[in-house]
Structure formats: C-alpha cells, structure tokens
Amino acid sequence: MMKRLIASIALFAALTSTVVYALNYSYSTSIENEGNHKYKAVRLTPEIYNKVGENMGDLELYDKNNEPMPYFINSYVESGIETKKSYDMKLVNSFVKDEYFYYDYALKNTQNEDVTATSIELQTKNEAFAKKTEIYGGYDNVNWEKVQDDVLYSVDGNKKLEITFNGVKKYTYYRFKILNNLENISFSTVALKFNKTLQKKEYFIESTSPKFSTEGQGNKTVVKIEGLRNLKLSSITLKTDSIFKRNITFDGGASKVLYNLNFANTSYRDLTIPLGQNRISAATVEIVIDNKDDKPIKVSGIEAKYLDDELIFEGSKSSEYTLRFGNSGIQNSKSYDISNYRELILNEGYDVLSVKAIKTEASNAAIKSQYDYKLIFNIAISIIALLMGIIVFLKLKK
DSSP, rough: HHHHHHHHHHHHHHHHHHHHHHHHHSSSEEEOOOSOSEEEEEOHHHHHHHSTTTTTTTTTEETTOOOOEEEEEEEEEEEEEEEEEEEEEEEEEEEEETTEEEEEEEEOOOSSSOOOEEEEEEEOOSSSEEEEEEEEEEESSSEEEEEEEEEEEEEEEHHHEEEEEEEEOOOOOEEEEEEOOOTTTOEEEEEEEEEEEEEEEOOOEEOOOOOEEEEEETTTTEEEEEEEEEEEEEEEEEEEOOOOEEEEEEEETTEEEEEEEEEEEEEEEEEEEEEEEEOSSSSSSEEEEEEESSOOOOOOOOEEEEEOOEEEEESSSSSSSEEOOOOTTOOOOOOOOOGGHHHHHHHOEEEOOOOOEEOHHHHHHHHHHHHHHHHHHHHHHHHHHHHHHHHHHHHHHH
C-alpha cells in the first residue's frame, strides 16, 4: 500500500507540472461582459490572429475565477433567400378512358425562361370529395412521364388542393388522371408554383491597414507587408494616386493587371486583387509590381479584407473573461460539447463583446511556471523522503 501511495504522489507531481506548463501562454486580453443574451461572442482581431498557432488550438478562454470556458468558432451567419414564382395554366384537353378521367393543362403564356416548379395549385368549386390522382408531366402534350401519385380532397372544410412535387420539375404540360370521377370534379384555376428558400452564408468580412515597406529590385517594386499572418484574405487593395496599368503579383501566386487611369474627366480604376480565402502563414508577404522600364508607382497604403471568426461561449455567469493565447506547445485545436448544438445557439442570438488591449505575459508566466514546478517537485521529494524514513524506522524497530 505504501508503494502505491508513493507512486500516486509522484504521478500527481508529474501531472501538475505538465498542467502548469500547458497553461503558460504568452499573451492575454480582457473581455468585459455586457448585453442581455445568455451566449456571448468575441470577434478575433488581426493582432490575435498574428500571435496564435496556425490551427488556433492555443486559444483558451477563462472566467473571472480562472476556470476554462468551452467555446466554438463561428465564421458566418446563414440567411434564407425566398424565391416565389407562379405560372397560370389553361385546360387544353379532357377525355374519359376506361374508369379514368383525364385533364391536360399547358402554360397559359409562353415564357422566355426555363419554367421550374415545386408544386401545382388547384382551385375548384366542388365539395365533399377525395380522389386518388396520378400526375404526369410532358413538353408536347403527346409524350408523358409519370411524376407522382397523390390525393386531392375537400371534406368538411378540410382541403388539400396543392400537390407538392418530389423535387423541382421543368415540365410545361401536366396531366391529371383521376379514378371514377363521378362527381364531375373540375378545376376553376390551375397554377404552377415555384417556392424555394436558398440558404446563403454571409461571412464576417473585416478590413485592416497593415504596415508595409517598399523597395526596388531591378525593374520591379516589392511591397513587403506585415501583420497578415493567419488571416483568411479575401482581397488586397493598393492605395495610390499614380497613373499606371501594370501586372501585379501577390505572394508569388495571384496575379492581375491593375490600373489607375483618367481620360476625358473619367476615372478608370481597378486596384484590387481578389484572393478567395487565401490563408497567410508567413509573418511577411510580398506584392511585386512589374514596372518594366517605367518609374515605380508610389504606394500610399494597403487595405486587406479578411474573413473574421467569432469565438462563441455561454457567458451568463461571469462579469469578465480573459482570452489567453500564444503557446507553441499546443498543437491540437479545441473541441467542446457546445459545438454540438451550435445551430440552436446561433438561432437564439448572442451579444458580441469587444476585446481590450493585448498584454504580454511571457516573462511572468515563465517565472511562475518554473517556481510552481520547483515547489511541487520539492514538496513531493520531501514527502517521499519522510515516508521512506518512516518505513526504515519501522523495520529497525522490528
């Protein structure tokens, strides 16, 4: 039993020293809580991006009691765009064959675009009926393709007079095949309907004006830009009053002819290189301007647009929070249970909080880590030595 106790103490000392090391972050920023929502969000700034690891695994959030807080990363809001269209139809043919009644409908007006439909809506003056109906589609009122089976009814004020298709259909003719139409059901109006909600992702796009310097290299101008590390760039824009039209390359990849011209009191300008979601991993990137035999243009500024991220967490129990980051020893990104119900949180809404100035904690954290490690190690050794002395004394007494 004594051996197990000694082993447990040693293991505790090792684990504790490991935890102290893992919590050794180089930077921190304070977050003041406000707003009425249960959940909170913090937008990451370029300064934070520049100082975190590539996969942002070293982002750690703490409440005022220094307890770690679970979070998830969100990069966009999703909005629904509803599109509605309606096409009137006319009866072009009706007949009876065996036990079935047939009604053929065509578009009332010729369309200059493809006709797409998600349902077909009917109106009738008939009451007290329920009919199994087969629906067919076609393009020429000759060849028909089965669309689906359905039931139309109007019973005791309950009606189903709209047939929702299994997917989007593009037919211009529709046929209804109704069994035993003894009630002589007829339709006063028939209309094709297109009703679709498309989900659109709107990314958080922010802009920054990074530091830069220029230098000549032969017949090229090299613009060296700092402060873009870990940013997901969507575009980069030059600011200049120079008149030019030249080929410009960003970071050895994206290349485009940019220009700033003026003719007949009309300005012609394109100073932006689109980049999609180009993530920058280097501390410094370059823009190369091909001057050929012309004088270099004067670059007065740089505007970089990037896709921002939000750190979202449950923030109703603390008046302030601390975001710590900057630990190269952490390689894996965080994964918390809160991410499993992120959609519910996003739908409920949240308050967006601001971060304060970034503080450097490297020296204090290193001293504290070393001190805690030595203290714990010395305590563990002292306890082990004491226990060993007791064991020896008991054996000598026997």
